Amino acid sequence: MSTRQKIKKVTTHVLHEMKLRKEKIAMLTAYDYSMARILDKANIDVVLVGDSASNVMSGNETTLPITLDEMIYHAKSVVKGVERAFVVIDLPFGSYQGNSKEALTSAIRIMKETGGHAVKIEGGQEIEESVKRILSAGIPVMGHLGLTPQSIHKFGTYVVRATESDEAKKLISDAHVLEDAGCFAVVLEKVPAKLAAKVAKELTIPVIGIGAGAGVDGQVLVLHDMLGINQDFSPRFLRRYHNLFAEILGSVQTYIEDVKNQEFPSENEQY
Numbered sequence: 372m373s374t375r376q377k378i379k380k381v382t383t384h385v386l387h388e389m390k391l392r393k394e395k396i397a398m399l400t401a402y403d404y405s406m407a408r409i410l411d412k413a414n415i416d417v418v419l420v421g422d423s424a425s426n427v428m429s430g431n432e433t434t435l436p437i438t439l440d441e442m443i444y445h446a447k448s449v450v451k452g453v454e455r456a457f458v459v460i461d462l463p464f465g466s467y468q469g470n471s472k473e474a475l476t477s478a479i480r481i482m483k484e485t486g487g488h489a490v491k492i493e494g495g496q497e498i499e500e501s502v503k504r505i506l507s508a509g510i511p512v513m514g515h516l517g518l519t520p521q522s523i524h525k526f527g528t529y530v531v532r533a534t535e536s537d538e539a540k541k542l543i544s545d546a547h548v549l550e551d552a553g554c555f556a557v558v559l560e561k562v563p564a565k566l567a568a569k570v571a572k573e574l575t576i577p578v579i580g581i582g583a584g585a586g587v588d589g590q591v592l593v594l595h596d597m598l599g600i601n602q603d604f605s606p607r608f609l610r611r612y613h614n615l616f617a618e619i620l621g622s623v624q625t626y627i628e629d630v631k632n633q634e635f636p637s638e639n640e641q642y
């Protein structure tokens with residue numbers, strides 16, 4: 372048997388089984404081959420090629436500017452680095468809103484050109500038709516509710532969503548719409564922990580939280596935030612596992628000194 376055959380790949384079915392046996396799902400973002408390889412080697416369950424690439428890779432203030440071509444570029448690189456994990460790719464702003472045919476065309480491009488396993492789209496009842504149309508082509512869809520960064524100009528702020536009862540009721544109803552439409556999982560971003568736990572209890576599909584507390588079926592973070600590469604973003608929900616900004620800065624400074632002092636390369640580092 373080849374090594375390839377031995378790896379048990381994560382699928383939508385595996386994720387559903389994890390929810391049933393109450394095993395938490397670990398998801399992180401990646402945007403390039405090298406990072407994706409490390410995540411996969413660590414046995415991450417889901418790799419999200421998030422449109423947060425717009426912020427952390429391209430330096431944009433919001434996720435709105437990133438294009439479908441750019442998402443495809445990132446996703447292609449990530450897929451090459453992954454053997455086991457399930458790879459989900461964000462449909463970017465402007466590639467699906469208000470037009471389910473365009474949503475399907477965008478999702479088909481993503482699947483055909485990247486080799487990824489599923490797409491993620493933001494919104495509730497208003498994207499129901501798009502979810503169904505994408506699913507009709509056999510493409511799994513992950514939903515995204517709560518703070519949906521592609522609608523930041525409608526919200527006007529990145530504060531916690533659904534703290535008022537009307538918005539909370541709409542979120543619960545939207546979560547059911549997404550499940551009934553056929554989504555295999557839903558991300559809940561920056562909503563009260565109690566509300567997120569209620570949604571996770573009511574839905575049969577996995578609910579993955581970011582700033583949504585511990586009562587959900589899994590967690591997702593942006594890799595550059597949790598590794599401390601990006602220092603510009605410090606919400607309460609973010610746990611920094613490392614300070615890579617400082618580590619990389621220190622290494623680069625030492626390299627510069629070594630070059631200037633002619634300490635690099637040494638005798639052993641030349642031919």
Ligand code: KIV
Nearest residue numbers: 400421422423558591
């Ligand atoms: O784009 C992204 O990174 C996301 C996560 C924050 C869930 O959508």
